[in-house]
Amino acid sequence: MLFNSLPFVFGFLPITLILFFLVGQLDRSGQRRIAARVRLILAASLFFYAWWKPFTLLLLVVSIGFNWAMGLVIADRDPRKKWLLILAVTADLASIGFFKYGMFVTENLALVTGDWIRLENILLPIGISFFTFQQIAYVVDIWRGDVQAERDPWRFALSVSFFPHLIAGPIIHYRQIGPQFDSWSFLRPSAADLKLGFGIFLIGLIKKVGIADTLSFYVDPTFAQADGLAAVGFVESWQAATAYTFQLYFDFSAYSDMAIGLGLMFGIRIPDNFNNPYQSTSIIEFWQRWHMSLSSFLRNYLYIPLGGNRQGKVRRYVNLMITMLLGGLWHGASWNFVIWGGLNGLFLMIAHGWRALTKGWQLQFHPLAPLGRVGGHLLTMLAVIVVRVFFRATTLDGAWVMLAGMVDPRTFRMEAVDSFLLLALGAAYALCLHGAEAKDLVRLRWFSFPLVRSAAAVWVILVMHHQELFDLDASFLYFNF
Secondary structure, three states: OOOOOHHHHHHHHHHHHHHHHHHHHHOOOHHHHHHHHHHHHHHHHHHHHHOOOHHHHHHHHHHHHHHHHHHHHOOOOOHHHHHHHHHHHHHHHHHHHHHHHHHHHHHHHHHHHOOOOOOOOOOOOOOHHHHHHHHHHHHHHHHHOOOOOOOOHHHHHHHHHOHHHHOOOOOOOHHHHHHHHHOHHHHOOOHHHHHHHHHHHHHHHHHHHHHHHHHHHHHHHHHHHHHOOOOOOHHHHHHHHHHHHHHHHHHHHHHHHHHHHHHHHOOOOOOOOOOOHHHOOOHHHHHHHOOHHHHHHHHHHHHOOOOOOOOOHHHHHHHHHHHHHHHHHHHOOOHHHHHHHHHHHHHHHHHHHHHHHOOOOOHHHOOOHHHHHHHHHHHHHHHHHHHHHHHHOOOHHHHHHHHHHHOOHHHOOHHHOOHHHHHHHHHHHHHHHHOOOHHHHOOOHHHHOHHHHHHHHHHHHHHHHHHHHOOOOOOOHHHHO
16 A cells, blocks of 8 residues: 555545544543554554555564564573574574575576576565564664563564554664653644644655656656667666656655654654755765665664774775675665665765875865865766666666666767756756755745645645556555665
């Protein structure tokens, strides 16, 4: 069930909200009211997940039950039980490894060993990358002493499966969401939170159906042409690659905005996942602003345990490259994602090297410092656009075809320039420079007018109806990861 679908907006969401508030009115006891609401939202979340493929619900429930039990077993942090922590993490990784990478591994092994072993047609359970990483963080945090093990299975299950963040994140730590079930906002959600949540959710919908889905009409045909190994011209390749860069941001950040808005409607504050990444002046800053929950996870549970920057410059760059390669592989079982992660790792190494080289130069006080920041921003955007080709192309050959077109100005055709697309990209870029996060846009004065919100809501509903009427693909891009 998609957030941007009529069944969700007019069915699931209002029914769940009504029941949520009714449960609060039927039982005045604080603890019983919390317990009832936890069970209600848990049931709704499991139904929400099962809507996609009912039988995948079993994997989610087993995963939750296993990690909850392992958390209790290792809660005393007895060194003799460290093998149980290793078992829990290994089991979680084995689960995601089989479903997400089983076919990829056997396909590549078949190139060497033949077809004596091959896994085919493995269905990738939606959201497995997100809820698995969240539970790995949970058991590791218990072992580190950063969080207490949750003894209530219902509360733990809800922390993992809470429907706003279940499918595509953010990756939330238990310490960020678990204590909120005892908060006053969950016990008595305010009208202000409900209004703010609706506004953020609406802005997310506008970003998704108004910007991201519109750009997809320019992105998909060109990349399909490249994946079909048909040559792509200079103009067409740059237009498609740039459009995809903005499509991905407005699509994924829209999901995160809607998740934050939905959480507020139920009195739960979900952490930000984006902080205007297209305002960055370096690739280092970009990764501090983009998909922040994944960046934080990779830093805290991979980069730092590998040694971080504590073992010399060479080891630091090795750790950085390993982290980005695995971060790329997290997105999907494809050499495209490995190359994408490797290129980002290379760019980060260069950026950190430059920062270390110029550390004592005090460039920030130079008269041309503002011009340097503009140059850094444009260089960062160029790097992001180029590496996103590997992220979007479905085949490695298709990515090379796109890049070949981007570096061959001899194929320039003036008639290929799409003026409407250029205007749309210019407007999207201007919005990003202004600040495109819903938490900022929702506080704009003009958006607080009821007439504006009503008109926006009606327009979004009409677009969603059009998408469903013509069976257009309106799924979120990160559902594939």
